[in-house]
Amino acid sequence: MAVDIEAINEKIKKESEFIDKITNEVSKVIVGQKYMIERLLIGLLANGHVLLEGVPGLAKTLTVNTLSSTIKTKFQRIQFTPDLLPADLLGTLIYDQKKGDFTTKKGPIFSNLVLADEINRSPAKVQSALLEAMMERQVTIGNNTFPLDDPFLVLATQNPIEQEGTYPLPEAQVDRFMLKLSVGYPQKSEELEVMRRMSTGEKIEPKPVVTPKDIIAARSVVNEVYIDEKIENYIIDIVFATRNPKEYGLDELQGLIAFGASPRASIYLHQAAKAHAFLRRRGYVTPEDIRSIGMDVLRHRVIVTYEAEAEEMTSEDVVRKVLNKIEVP
Amino acid sequence: MLKTRVLILLVLLILSNFLYGQDSTALNTPNYKSEIKASVSIDTREVPQNKTAVLNIEVSWQGDFDRFEIARVENPLLTNLEVVGNASSNWVGEVDGIKEVVKKYEFDLKPESLGMAYIDGTFIEYIDLKTERSHKLVTNRLELEVVSPVFEGSQNNVMLLMLVVLVLMSFSGGVLLLIKRKKMKEAELKEQQDAAISYEEKFQVKLKEDVDLNASDGTGQFVAISKIVRGYIAEKYDLVAMEMTYSDITKALEKTSINGDAITHIEEVLQKCDVAKFSGVQVEKNNLERVYTLAEEILKQTGNNVSGEQADEKEETHSTVN
Numbered sequence: 001m002a003v004d005i006e007a008i009n010e011k012i013k014k015e016s017e018f019i020d021k022i023t024n025e026v027s028k029v030i031v032g033q034k035y036m037i038e039r040l041l042i043g044l045l046a047n048g049h050v051l052l053e054g055v056p057g058l059a060k061t062l063t064v065n066t067l068s069s070t071i072k073t074k075f076q077r078i079q080f081t082p083d084l085l086p087a088d089l090l091g092t093l094i095y096d097q098k099k100g101d102f103t104t105k106k107g108p109i110f111s112n113l114v115l116a117d118e119i120n121r122s123p124a125k126v127q128s129a130l131l132e133a134m135m136e137r138q139v140t141i142g143n144n145t146f147p148l149d150d151p152f153l154v155l156a157t158q159n160p161i162e163q164e165g166t167y168p169l170p171e172a173q174v175d176r177f178m179l180k181l182s183v184g185y186p187q188k189s190e191e192l193e194v195m196r197r198m199s200t201g202e203k204i205e206p207k208p209v210v211t212p213k214d215i216i217a218a219r220s221v222v223n224e225v226y227i228d229e230k231i232e233n234y235i236i237d238i239v240f241a242t243r244n245p246k247e248y249g250l251d252e253l254q255g256l257i258a259f260g261a262s263p264r265a266s267i268y269l270h271q272a273a274k275a276h277a278f279l280r281r282r283g284y285v286t287p288e289d290i291r292s293i294g295m296d297v298l299r300h301r302v303i304v305t306y307e308a309e310a311e312e313m314t315s316e317d318v319v320r321k322v323l324n325k326i327e328v329p
Numbered sequence: 330m331l332k333t334r335v336l337i338l339l340v341l342l343i344l345s346n347f348l349y350g351q352d353s354t355a356l357n358t359p360n361y362k363s364e365i366k367a368s369v370s371i372d373t374r375e376v377p378q379n380k381t382a383v384l385n386i387e388v389s390w391q392g393d394f395d396r397f398e399i400a401r402v403e404n405p406l407l408t409n410l411e412v413v414g415n416a417s418s419n420w421v422g423e424v425d426g427i428k429e430v431v432k433k434y435e436f437d438l439k440p441e442s443l444g445m446a447y448i449d450g451t452f453i454e455y456i457d458l459k460t461e462r463s464h465k466l467v468t469n470r471l472e473l474e475v476v477s478p479v480f481e482g483s484q485n486n487v488m489l490l491m492l493v494v495l496v497l498m499s500f501s502g503g504v505l506l507l508i509k510r511k512k513m514k515e516a517e518l519k520e521q522q523d524a525a526i527s528y529e530e531k532f533q534v535k536l537k538e539d540v541d542l543n544a545s546d547g548t549g550q551f552v553a554i555s556k557i558v559r560g561y562i563a564e565k566y567d568l569v570a571m572e573m574t575y576s577d578i579t580k581a582l583e584k585t586s587i588n589g590d591a592i593t594h595i596e597e598v599l600q601k602c603d604v605a606k607f608s609g610v611q612v613e614k615n616n617l618e619r620v621y622t623l624a625e626e627i628l629k630q631t632g633n634n635v636s637g638e639q640a641d642e643k644e645e646t647h648s649t650v651n
Contacts, residue, residue, distance in 0.1 A: 005610050226607075226608060228608075284609065286603050288575070326572065327572050328571070
């Protein structure tokens, strides 16, 4: 089947113009963290929620704030605390004495971009309320169901340290995030730049350069990005290797994986790879895209056994071994 | 007089003990009680003509081993039988706290012809060591019937079969060993031949054999070129090139002593192959020819660069997913 790659490339060229604008605006505030910014854009383009994990002070919240500022859209930041209630997030019914009837007060989740800051600080009922809304893309208050706005993207942050007084997200709920990013420390030169910028006391405000309409249009082009059957089989091989490592010559992983990646991993890997190709202004997916995005899609979907933990092997080590073992098409 | 007495006693014993396991009371001199006794038995009442029967004679007494000495045991007096073998054994022990000595004598008897066969009394001469006097015991008379011979072929056949199997197994083992040795020699020879051929020559041949520039399946030819170039890099530079993306490969090659032009060419070949493989576009023949020529160029350019042995010594630059 011949594919009109030229036409797709042309569309990508047209619809991806805002990417550079966003990147430029974000880089006015954020130094480095290109990996994090790119992944957030992939989440935005592939319509997948993103979980950011990193120690405090790595500009996770600032990056999401800055990104939201570059989009002319509704943005809400919700600080998750132990006393937060589902109604604080979703909304509730309030009795109007004048009308003698209940009126709906929508919660902060009714936004295009939601920053769930320190998501693991709230109890399970609040996390469940958010995660349900993430999947269903609608919220029910009283007897009425309200669809959430499009685009709707949840960017959640969590801190891997300070586990006291936190409520770790269950695996089933973590699985609903398309990407889980592990945010690392900046480079020496980047940190020097951060230090200098902060010492001036000058506050830089990024300009809104994109509308939700642009994002929705870009998403439709992302869906058109061509993905060959060979690449699809490569994705399936990677996901299946996390379930049956022995069949793929990964005997050393036998007994170290409690649960392999779910079919949601294949779906998200497929979508995220297309978005990655879009960011590279390419009308087709290559193994580069899969390997580039693979770790972020799979790291929270592969659950290792106690034996693996005893050997100090993490899910990232497992995914790395899988990606390095499966032959590229 | 004594002879008459012995004869009467013998007749009495035959009548009182029927055929097997009968004890014969010791024939002591009138001065001694029955301290020693002999018994006789035979293992069968019917013996095929081609088999043997076993006659067991047991001499036993209570007390010390050196109380009596068995001076002689005569061969049994046989009718229609012949002795073909014999054996003896001693047993000394205690039964209910009383010392007991048992001496056993065994005779293998082969029948001579069909019909009845008889074993007359066997004379056992012993010395009473207390009195230093010699005495004789005689066993009972026994009879048995010699019947038709039995067929022994089955056992022989099994033995023969086992022998044949053993010979066949040894033969096939030998043949297998020979084949294995031959294969090992062939493998060694091939290895020597391969070692003599350089990586470049090997992959040059592969390129010519596997890639058809006039084939209708253009994408398939790109796949073949990509595999050959990756295989060459994997072998020559000890990289896991089959599992790496082209950008990972070029990054890894930058750490080797390969020249910059070759890296550029490798990148171009692999990138063009990726486009052909994954973009779904129709492949142009010019493009295929260009990639083929570049692949040949790579083999020439890197041929004089780093030898396989040198590459082996290089630091391993394997995985690229961080």
